[in-house]
Amino acid sequence: MPTSSLLPKFQRLQECVNQTVIGQERVVEQLVIALLAKGHVLIQGLPGLAKTRAVNGLASNMNAELHRIQFTPDMLPGDVTGGEVYDAHSQSLSFKRGPVFSNLLLADEINRAPAKVQSALLEAMAENQVSVGGITYSLPELFMVLATQNPVEQEGTYPLPEAQMDRFLMQVLVEYPEKNAEKEMLKMLRSERLGTSLDVAGLSVEEVQAAQNLVEKVSVSDAIDQYIVDIIDATRYPEKYSPELASFIQLGASPRAAIALDKCARSYAWLNDRDYVTPDDIRAIAHTVLRHRIALSFTALSDKMTTDKVIDQLLKQVAWV
Template sequence: MSYTSTPVDMQELGEKIQQSSAFIEDIYTELNKVIVGQRYMIDRLLVGLLADGHVLLEGVPGLAKTLTVSSLATVINTKFQRLQFTPDLLPADLIGTLIYNQKEAEFTVKKGPIFSNIILADEINRSPAKVQSALLEAMQELQVTIGETTYPLDEPFLVLATQNPVEQEGTYPLPEAQVDRFMMKINIDYPTESEELEIMRRMAKTGKKEELKPVITTEKVLKARKVVDQIYIDEKVEQYIIDLVFATRNPEKYGLDDLSELINFGASPRASINLNLAARAHAFMEHRAYVTPEDVRTIAMDVLRHRIIPTFEAEAEEVTSEDLIDRVMSSVQVP
């Protein structure tokens, strides 16, 4: 679909965006009752939810990843499952299995926890490849096969997976091709000093914690996704996305000759698609009917950081994928 070839009534679309995106502030207000700071993580989870994209979260334990995801599920009033990935987990523990009923002399299906709306895959890199593949297939196909029958997954279906960057012993790192299926990879950092003081004051109590209430429904989320699809993106902004992605594959074309020795593999075509989707979701959250280059720049690091593979030379020089993306973004001309 070409966004410039279709006449767009920007005023009408703008009014629709204002109405349909009003719930974003309601979500922030409700989540702030139990979560201090972490606005960046909440923003990116909402982008994933609106753009129908899965998110990989990386951060040390204790940064409220699980609390944030479970709280988000509560305020959306949707089904939530937390799956603790362990080395002895089996694919059947995730997707379900066939159980033989002796009385009826037939097999019955027992569906697994993946039949939910929001899945928190905790420490995904602690499980073997077969379990990771079962989850990632469900993410890609939005369906699960048990026996000879295929079952569609409910919408919205969002996988939020966590990785611990510190403990690497006993882990099974996700292959690059599988990591590429996540729309975004976000790095969760420690709270600021003032935020941690507030966290301590709130949480260092043995009494009953604040309870959240739902502010929107899954139906409203699905309607919002349809509105996100209508957000206008100009050809110049589309070309800017393509330039950013292609600069990671052919850096010399963009005056980045020295990066050729530092980038082993550039971003895949999924990067272009996801950058477009995520930028539109970000514009929606800003209550705008159009995408600006700043929307693209705001979200680009999270969409690209896990899709660029540095060379051994880059690793030897301690150059990270983030460093490479910074170079690309500072060199590619902004429209």
């Protein structure tokens, strides 16, 4: 397959974002994969690890509209969707659009919002629309929610319901950078304060949509489909594969997980200049797709097993034929 003229632009996008978020190349790659796969991302990490900066970096390298919502316990659904406002001049109600009407929506600390607010966002994520006052309003065709979450603070937070967790295509974990990367980060921040300009990829919305269409054309063989289904089956019926695996998994993944594996694998293959998916593509994105869709048992938690370690075992048990 000849290299698409769009591929170098997305490789450039990653390079430019990596200039502003030092030492998080894997995180940036996963955000671009989700963008190409038309999915939403839950970004989880401790405070100060550049979760918000990564999203801002992605948006600043695209000619796309970014809105940010800082979620708090006292929020109302209208703070996300917008609502009807009385116009004294026309003596009628008119709909004022909320921040959800954007290409990229940064939902900062999403688990601080109460259930009603999260439900309002759920409709937008699932159906690309919002309903207010009995009227449905469509969101932009390019619409992506990038939600951040702090894994340690519990006071004043509301756990995301399983239905909403499943709507996220990927859960991206942001970890501490390496020492050398942190040193480079200090230099980069000093340069920013001195006004040094960084390169900008300048991707347009139309180019992103064109690339998304190309990703949908990446071919997936019947054997790869079977591999995806076998992996998901192993999360639901782990006793068929290993007694130890069965003791670790309490609840398996939904059919959305299979769809997400397919979408992300095709995006990953396209970014690597291939028009077909390989088993390595599936394994490369499996953790990000599955880690928020598998519920661990008490045995796993007591043994200090993480979801990623369980997925490691799962991938070893499911054979590629």
